[in-house]
Amino acid sequence: MSLVELRHVSKSYGEGAGAVHALRDVSVSFDAGALVAIMGPSGSGKSTLLTIAGSLEEPTSGEVLVDGVCVSEMSRDAKARLRRRSIGYVFQDYNLLPGLTAVENVALPLELDGVPRKRARSAAMEALEALGVSGRAACFPDELSGGERQRVSIARAVVGDRRVLLTDEPTGALDSANGEAVMGLIRGACRRGVAGVMVTHDRQLASWADDVVLLRDGRIVGPTPPDAPPAPERAR
Amino acid sequence: MSAAQARRPVAGEAGGGGMAARRAIIGWAVRLVRRDQRQQLLALILLTVAVGATVVGAAVAVNTPSKAATTGTFGTANHIISLPGDDPSLSADLAAIKHRLGTIDVIEIRKIATGSAQPVVLQAEDPHGAYGRPMLALVAGRYPTGPDQVAVTGQVATLFDLHLGGAWRASGRSLRVVGRVENPQNLEDAFALVAPGQIISPSQVLVLVRATRSAIDAIDLPAGAAVASAPSPAGGLSPTAIVLALATFGMLFIGLVAVAGFMVIAQRRLRALGMLAAFGATDRHLRLVMIADGVVVGVVAALAGTGVGLAAWAFVVPVLQRSSGHRVVWSDLPWGLVLAAAVLAVVTAAAAAWWPARTVARIPIIAALSGHPGYHRPTRRFAVPGILLLTAGLGFLALAGAGNGSPPLLVVGILGITSGTMFLAPLAITGAAALCSRAPLATRLALRDLARYRSRSGAALAAIFVAIEIAAIVAIGFTARYSNPVDLTGPNLAANELVLYNAPANRDGGVPDTTSITGQDIQRAVRSLGASIHAAVVPLDLAVAPAAPSFGGVKQTAGLYQVTGNRYESAGQVYVATPQLLAHYGINPREIGATADVITSRAGLGTVSNLQLDPYGEGCPTAADCAFAAPKVQVLNRLPGFVDEPNLLITEHAMQALHLHAVPAAWLIKTRRALTPAQINAARQTAITLGGIIDTRGSTPTLSQLRNEAAAAGILLALGVLAMTVGLIRSETAGDLRTLTATGATTTTRRTLTGVTAGALALLGALLGTGAAYLVAIGWFHKTLSTTIDQVPVTDLLLILVGLPAVAFAGGYLLAGREPATVSHQPLE
Structure with missing residues (x-):
């Protein structure tokens, strides 16, 4: 079942001769339980596709459907609600909120959605526990290692039954051991029914995905990279 | 380890998250x-x-x-009736006052010789009296209740070395000191308090009453009685x-x-x-x-x-x-x-x-x-609303200036011009950056940064220009106000001067029809006051026409007016140019022109149109009947310039021509140094005895004081804003500065960047602020531009337009220059 669907999406920045076409007539869908890697050279439109899929940006043309509902027809508040309830993001540089502890960072999306603090905290603790960082729940972001930050970031992205997980170079700032651990967690989330989308340059990382979408100059040029290496067995 | 997908807890609100979200945020x-x-x-x-x-x-x-x-x-x-202590029918008079006016509070007074200029009185008063209660407070001990008990103020205790429980021999009696008292509303008041009725032969009896003046005037008071209001x-x-x-x-x-x-x-x-x-x-x-x-x-x-x-x-x-x-x-x-x-x-x-x-x-x-700070709207888009607001502001000010000076219109006008200028401020920043596009690197970069990050540089510029605008409006407004030679404004008297008016009416240019105290008594009391406080005493006379009508027992005196239609604008108190007064200011009567009607120190008064010297003051039935049009005004700079000083005198020539006679009305009392509270208190006591009032220096400042203080305050405020905001503005470009340092920029470059940022903001703020202030002045005074804003406060404007940017640049240059610690990217955490 497609949780996120992009239909003939184009995105341009600027106007006239100086316009930059980041995406050109892209149609793609992301299903529940599957992890899709988006690959391509710099400037190919990978991150733009991710942000449009996550309702962070409006397409210039085309439409985006999340759970069958057209996002472009939604109000700003409705989009915010959609992001609170359905879409989680994991960024390369973690983007944890300063001033909030790990558990508070994870609980914040729930609290923003009106969940009472106690219940939000308890759900956040569950998420942290599942990711193996519950022992660091009271730490502030600057007291955590890179791997721990990214786990907290993933916990924040999946907490509260979110069904779409969008990740942008999730292991870019991590060493290989931590990177593999994080990929395992993302993969695990997808096995539980989450639709995962991962932007990456790394072919090795792409091998964790069920499908790979190749982008070049804003266009999808192939469903899978021709020379994709086999994914590690333990991760499957 | 497995990926978490914690179940969504229930009760999430449908909208914006409600109270839980707000609490979290x-x-x-x-x-x-x-x-x-x-x-x-x-x-x-x-x-x-x-x-x-x-x-x-x-x-x-x-x-x-x-x-x-x-x-x-x-x-x-609200009134004090002063009765002479030797009044043979004192009790009857007090009974009569009580009968006519109801509640009264009686204070008996007897002066005690102290051997010094400081007057001390023995005062018999009920501490719980109906009206005198606020004037009495117990500091220590208790109030006197018996015939040989006394409570004294601190001054009296010091003067006579008195202590609680000690004995004091005063006025031929032996008194025991039972308390320390004070007049909390006048700590200079030195007195010794005894119980009511304990002064056998008072020198004066004060009766405190709350009544209308007409009710008091209806009482047949004894000779020597006076009423102070x-x-x-x-x-x-x-x-x-x-x-x-x-x-x-x-x-x-x-x-x-x-x-x-x-x-x-x-x-x-x-x-x-x-x-x-x-x-x-x-x-x-x-x-x-x-x-x-x-x-x-x-x-x-x-x-x-x-x-x-x-x-x-x-x-x-x-x-x-x-x-x-x-x-x-x-x-x-x-x-x-x-x-x-x-x-x-x-x-x-x-x-x-x-x-x-x-x-x-x-x-x-x-x-x-x-x-990324996001997309900036082009500054030209602010120009149209800016100009519209400026025009509307000018319109409101013109309406306010043309009418009766309606404060709401004035406020709306000033707000219009201020907000209009605020809209134009980003345009000014962009314009300055464009103008300096060929300037040296540091200057060019600093101005370009101001234009790039104008959301905060605009706010700082707005604060600076508002500070300067207020200062300039104050300077221009007061210059215009003080330049009016008819309605004189400024300090009333010098710090070493006071004016003692024989009666409250004298202060307002009137002369009471009757006085209970003779001129000789007044003269004696004032001369005695002058001697006791070591002051020169100069009598001031008002000019009265014998036929002047009397209103409420007060006769109006001759006055100088500017007449516009039916509106009389008084030029203030006109005293008689007596030989004694002229001599006090070193003026030889021969210096006064034979045909001059009025002599004055006010430079512009001679050129004022529609002046009338009215022998009947405001009591004149119609202007046509009694006006003495276009009097000849002679300016003599040696006459004083403060508002309540004798700066406008009617000459002997005019006195004769208008058949006026001089009536003693007030006394200018002048000490060598600034008057002390004790001297002022002594004068006040004398005024009460005479039924008169005194006037001392008020708090109105001089024009130059006002202008300098306004300019200094504006400049200091602007510098304060710069000190607080330039660092913030430059902090946004810290990354650029690191790159600049990495590419070899010297300390001078970094110093110049900060100096130019501060100097440019100061200059733009000064120009916009002064410009806005002059627009306000033009709108407000558009009818009288030539006379009201012709006196440009050059020094203050130079300080604002040149001094402020120079100091800002120097300050920025000297305080900047530290090399950035790292050339790095700052992550979110």
Whole structure:
């Protein structure tokens, strides 16, 4: 079942001769339980596709459907609600909120959605526990290692039954051991029914995905990279 | 280890997350306030100072000496009837007064020789009297109740070395000191208090009454009796209202500076706010982060400011008590105003945070996540609303100036011009950057940065130009006001002068039909006063026409007026140019032209049109009947220039031509040095005895004082804003500075960058502020431009337009130049 669907999406920045076409007539869908890697050279439109899929940006043309509902027809508040309830993001540089502890960072999306603090905290603790960082729940972001930050970031992205997980170079700032651990967690989330989308340059990382979408100059040029290496067995 | 997908807890609200979301956001915002303390410090300090200053200002305003001066003499009565102590029918007279006026409070007085100029009186008074109660307070011991008991003030105790329980021989009697007392409203009052009826032969009996003047005049008072009236309370705004208005204006100004500070904070938090939006915060949530920040800063400033203000007030109390000469109670504060100041601080901080909050909430999430400040609207778009507002402002001011000076129109006009200029400020920054496109690198970069980050440079520029605009409006406005030779404005008297008027009516240019005290008695009392306080005494006479009509027992005296239609504008008190007065100012009567009607020190008075010398004052039935049109005015600079000094004299020639005669009305009393409170008190006591009043130097400053103070205040404020904001503005380009350093920029380049930033903001602020002030003046005085704004305050304008930018540049240049610690990227955490 497609949780996120992009239909003939184009995105341009600027106007006239100086316009930059980041995406050109892209149609793609992301299903529940599957992890899709988006690959391509710099400037190919990978991150733009991710942000449009996550309702962070409006397409210039085309439409985006999340759970069958057209996002472009939604109000700003409705989009915010959609992001609170359905879409989680994991960024390369973690983007944890300063001033909030790990558990508070994870609980914040729930609290923003009106969940009472106690219940939000308890759900956040569950998420942290599942990711193996519950022992660091009271730490502030600057007291955590890179791997721990990214786990907290993933916990924040999946907490509260979110069904779409969008990740942008999730292991870019991590060493290989931590990177593999994080990929395992993302993969695990997808096995539980989450639709995962991962932007990456790394072919090795792409091998964790069920499908790979190749982008070049804003266009999808192939469903899978021709020379994709086999994914590690333990991760499957 | 497995990926988590914690179940969504139920009860999430459908809309914006409700109270739970707000609580979470506010909680985070409060944590951020602690993290970004340094950036908050600017707004926090300014608001704290503003609240503190308002508390102290309000406290000083409600404890004004003027109120105490009246209460210290009259208590809660409105008239004092002074009866001679040797009145053979004193008891009958007192009974008659009581019968006619109801409640009375009697104070018997007998002077005690002290061997010094300081007068001391033995005073028999009921401490719980109906009207005199505010004038008496027990400091130690108890009030006297028996025939040989006395309570003394501190001065008397010192003078006679008296102690509680000790004995004192005064006026031929032996008295036991049972208490220490004071007049809390007049601490200079030196007296010894005895129980009522304990002065056998008083030299004077004061009767405090609350009655109308006509009721008192209807009583047949004995010879030598005099009636003194409490001055009517000054009209206009109450001091607390003025303090509140000033506080509101000050907070508005601080709000502008705070906007720049909050803008920097918003920029620092841009990526975090972008992240918050990415996981589902609404625009309202994003705004709440900044507004909660503002409220926290406001609450902290309100509490700290109130604390600082109250502590400062505790230090001010003894100083004010000494200078004002009356008891000041620490807790006598307008608590409502203190609360209002605290609330204003919170509202100002929240409002200042609102604009940056709105701006960051509108930045696209992707731009926010990358820390990009977002898209700027082209500055030319601000030009149209700016010009429209300027035009509307000018229109309102022209309407206000053309009519009767309606304050709402004036305020709306000034606001229109100020907000119009604010809209044009970004255009000015962009224009300056464009003008300097070929300037050396550092200058070019500094101006370009100002234009790039104009959301905060615009706020700083607005604060600077408002500071300068206010200063320039004050300077121009007062120059115009003080240049009016008919309605003279300025200090009333010099610090070493006082005027003793024989009767309250004399002060307003009238002469009472009857007086109970003879001229000789008055002269003797005033000469005695002059001798006791070592002052020169010059009689001042008013000119009265024998046929002048009398209104309410007061005859109007000759006056000089500018007549416009049916409107008479008085030029103030006109005294007679007596030989004694002329001699006092070193003027030879032969210097006065044979045909001159009036001599004056007011330079522009000779050129004023429609002047009339009216022998009947305002009592003249019609202008055509009695006006002495176009009197010849001669300017003599040796005459004094202060408002209540004899600066407008009618000549012997005019006196004869108009058949006027001179009536003694007042006395100019002049000491070598500034008058002391004791000297003023002695004069006040004499005035009470005579039924007259005194006038001493008020608080009105001179024109140059006002202009210099306004310019200095404007410049200091502007420099303060620059000191607080240039660092913030440059902090945004810290990354560029690192790159610049990495590419080999020297300390001079870095210094020049900061210097030019500060200097350019100062210059633009000075130009915009002065320009806006002149627009206000042109709109307001458009009918009388040639006479009202022809006196350009050159020195002050030079200080503002040249001095301010130069000091700002120098300050920025000298204080900058530190090499950035690292050339690195700052992550969100």
